[in-house]
Amino acid sequence: MTTHPLIDVPGLNRLLGSVSVLDVRYRMGGPPGPAAFAAGHVPGAVYVDLETDLSAPPGPGGRHPLPTPADFEAAARRLGVRSERPVVVYDDWAGHAAGRAWWLLRYHGHRDVRILDGGWAAWRAEHGPVETGPGTVPGAGDFTARPGHLPVVDAENVLDVPVLVDARAAERYRGEVEPIDPVAGHIPGAVNVPTAKNLTAEGRFRPAAELRELYAAVGATPSEADEVRVAAYCGSGVTAVHDIVAMEIAGITAALYPGSWSGWIADPSRPVTSECP
Template sequence: MRSGLISVDELRASLEEVTLLDVRYRMGGPAGPAEYVAGHVPGAAYVDLDRDLAAEPGERGRHPLPDVAVFEAAMRRVGVRAARPVVVYDDWSGHAAARAWWLLRYHGHADVRVLDGGWTDWRAAGGEVATGDGAPRVAGDFTAAPGALPVVDATTVRAAGVLVDARATERYRGDVEPIDPVAGHVPGAVNVPTGRNLDERGRFRDPASLAATYAEVGAVPGADVAVYCGSGVTAAHDVLALELAGITAALYPGSWSEWVADPSRPVATSARP
């Protein structure tokens, strides 16, 4: 079992020993709650990314960090306990699951893992499927204590030794911008799209391969690394990949959507940092 990840076989063997969270969410895709009711891993509780894992959009970006009390209440509602391991999964290549992984870790939970391959691999492996709203669950006892993982904000993000932009390359270059009002990237940032974290099966690549990918942009063990994306969600995917590679990285939660909310902040375009 790799730190931060759990395989389908490992999850099958430990279903009774973990708190399992279904975090299915795709921007513009099918509604997660309906997908959960139609079928989920037995024992999983549904967590809504917009409601439970983010605050209302605004000047802090499209998916600001949730209020601590809101996040704590949401995690208790789905049964998260401080002394019990948590496993999170989605059907979006781990992007939403990585957001839940990061938030739980950031708020002090020590044992959180993403199901490698997610719902797709669970189904492909013949995993049992439950339907409906899920069984009632005992409230958890998790106490959220933010600060266990590093973060940067709009005033400190450019001070990072290596600033990684996790968005698709065409968005990084400023060729297109389908969501936010301004195209481009934070000056000085380098680009490692989240797709480079995965192999052809949609699972995270091995630590040595991930380390080699991030070394290309100077993100190596001991370096001062920070990561951002469009709204702070998919950047957690790069933070997880970096952790698998043995590299600690700070997250910029507001990310590009917060950065461009202030027109005085500089913007770079083209493939150059």
């Protein structure tokens, strides 16, 4: 059995010292993560660089391709991740970046990974203890990457998925604006659930019943079958995990399309649209 994807502040506070804590502070175009980490972080946390630890270099596979299993294993071990030690990940972006670490660890076989619900903001708001400085890795990790524990789809079969969820903001999905990628629009047939809809006004994930209702409205429902019925994508394969986490809370298994929009449009022969279902 794998764990629930979330943990709250009191839960993490009780476990400090017995879990690996990974700080995945990252925002596209935002301030550098290491400086924010040094200014204050959860005690015992280790800083994770999304660009170098959790992604391969940009290329035909998109802006944030998945790292190879060997590269991810090396990064996880360098960060002190151990196969039998629980891991908690957090960020200062409502789980959008931390979700990438959660997904990669789960995909590669770690069974006890949780995201701090509300992230750094929740930790500070609930007066969690704060440590400053560069942090220290608590010994070498022994994590062995065994890929394939979560479903993925690629450019060759993403159009065959019955429900394809686009996690980007609605105006990007509709093709009205495109601030990052060279082509606007979305993958034909995709429906839109912006990640902001997964959260309460306080920046926490909404309750399971509300998330089930949200995703049922676009045709994403729980299934007992092993087949991939739902998949999610975003701009580069990072924030789509936010929707995957929300669906897991709702009891829906969803695959990730890692290349996402930036990978899809790398081949100009692939269809794009701005028409909304």
